[in-house]
Amino acid sequence: MDIQWFPGHMTKAIRQMEEDVKLVDLIIEIIDARIPVSSRNPELDKIGRNKARVIIMNKFDLADEGISRQWAKYFEEQGAGCVLMDARNKKGIAEVKKVIATTVAAKKARDLARGIKNRPVRAMVAGIPNCGKSTFINTYTGKSAAKTGDKPGVTKGKQWIRLGSDLELLDTPGILWPKFEDKEIGAHLAMIGSVNSDILDMSEVAYEIIEFLKKEYPGRVSERYSVDESHDSAALLEEIAVEKGWIKKGAEADTVKCSQMIAGDFKSGRLGRISLDRPEQNRG
Ligand SMILES: Nc1nc2c(ncn2[C@@H]2O[C@H](COP(=O)(O)OP(=O)(O)O)[C@@H](O)[C@H]2O)c(=O)[nH]1
Ligand SMILES: [Mg+2]
Incomplete structure (x- = not known):
């Protein structure tokens, strides 16, 4: 995996996400359930201010069950939806859909009150490298999902994957970088194998x-x-x-x-x- 995050790359990634986030109602943040602190980047909280959030605690199959449930409670107390998941397995998708629906329900109600028709929720996936973004998108969208292509005027140059009648997912995830400068975070990423072993x-x-x-x-x-x-x-x-x-x-x-x-x-x-x-x- 690429862990070389130079300042230029970070600036570019932030700009891209600042653009993309304007197009969505919801951010699906993928984190590694074994390291819910070390696999998050606080930059996302700034970029995603005012957007609903669902946190996917991915690789739950590798994480401590009891501690993961404590984390889920912690995130829920902070107002995010949270799902414990093995993204390689389709079985978790029903739960994801349920949590997304609950999380965006308030927003939908506001839209309706303002006379905005029940349009599909738009979402984007974000997370650090190797947390399972691509796996999640592939499992979630499956083979049947149709790419909706460009939406003139609104989402120029963007590919959306339509999921049923009520959700559209941006097909390119936002890539965040881990906070390698923090020693403990660096060590945790190394231990779970998310740092190129050549440099360790x-x-x-x-x-x-x-x-x-x-x-x-x-x-x-x-x-x-x-x-x-x-x-x-x-x-x-x-x-x-x-x-x-x-x-x-x-x-x-x-x-x-x-x-x-x-x-x-x-x-x-x-x-x-x-x-x-x-x-x-x-x-x-
Ligand atoms: N054990 C386990 N492995 C996973 C899970 N999700 C993804 N992976 C694996 O983690 C690696 C990185 O996944 P990928 O989707 O490419 O991460 P991305 O860099 O965020 O797009 C791949 O080898 C996946 O098979 C999961 O929930 N459990
Ligand atoms: Mg990927």
């Missing part, structure tokens, strides 16, 4: 993962790798490599290979469902 020290990432799991999800490291997780995390990287039989020339444990495996297991859920961001930290 994977041993460091694996070390952080083990430290985190030992503290927040005790037992998982021992269980998966057949080691005693009360040992020091750096030592564990070697012990797990030895347990796997990954020994280099000179009887040295291959901790690089081991680190890559741990990172892969963590991001794909083989170390269990996890949440890195906690609502109680956000409230404080």
Whole structure:
């Protein structure tokens, strides 16, 4: 994925979204359920002032169920609709439609009072790279959705996907960038695999993962790798490599290979469902 967000790119992305947001009633913000803080960009709140908001907590299949429900409650208290979702699965779509309908109901009522006919709600999807925007749009629109094409005068140059009689979705999502300059956010993005591994020290990432799991999800490291997780995390990287039989020339444990495996297991859920961001930290 592309994580090179230069100031020029950010300015361009903001301008594009400021243009697009004028055309919609609703913003569907996709976030990664494992990192509801680290996968959001506060810039969207400025761009989307006065627009209804539905938050899709995507990759819920990989996130801690209890903590995700706390987050959903937190977002709902803030006035957004919220759906816990695996965007690869069509099953969640009915819930999304229901929450969108509820969220835009107030606006529709205002429109009707002003004599504006029941026109379709227009929505756009927004989120940081890799959070599942394309997957969501594809699952949501399905194969049957018709692209409505340009709408002269109103939405010049824009492609809309019509969903039933009451929703139109802008087919290009707004791409936000993560706040890499925040150290904790950067670490969380690295741990869930949303940073290009070429620029990471994977041993460091694996070390952080083990430290985190030992503290927040005790037992998982021992269980998966057949080691005693009360040992020091750096030592564990070697012990797990030895347990796997990954020994280099000179009887040295291959901790690089081991680190890559741990990172892969963590991001794909083989170390269990996890949440890195906690609502109680956000409230404080
Ligand atoms: N486990 C899981 N993977 C997902 C989910 N949604 C998307 N993905 C995967 O996440 C990766 C990035 O998705 P994509 O839609 O390309 O993200 P985008 O960059 O925001 O458009 C892909 O490999 C998807 O298959 C989900 O809900 N659960
Ligand atoms: Mg995409």
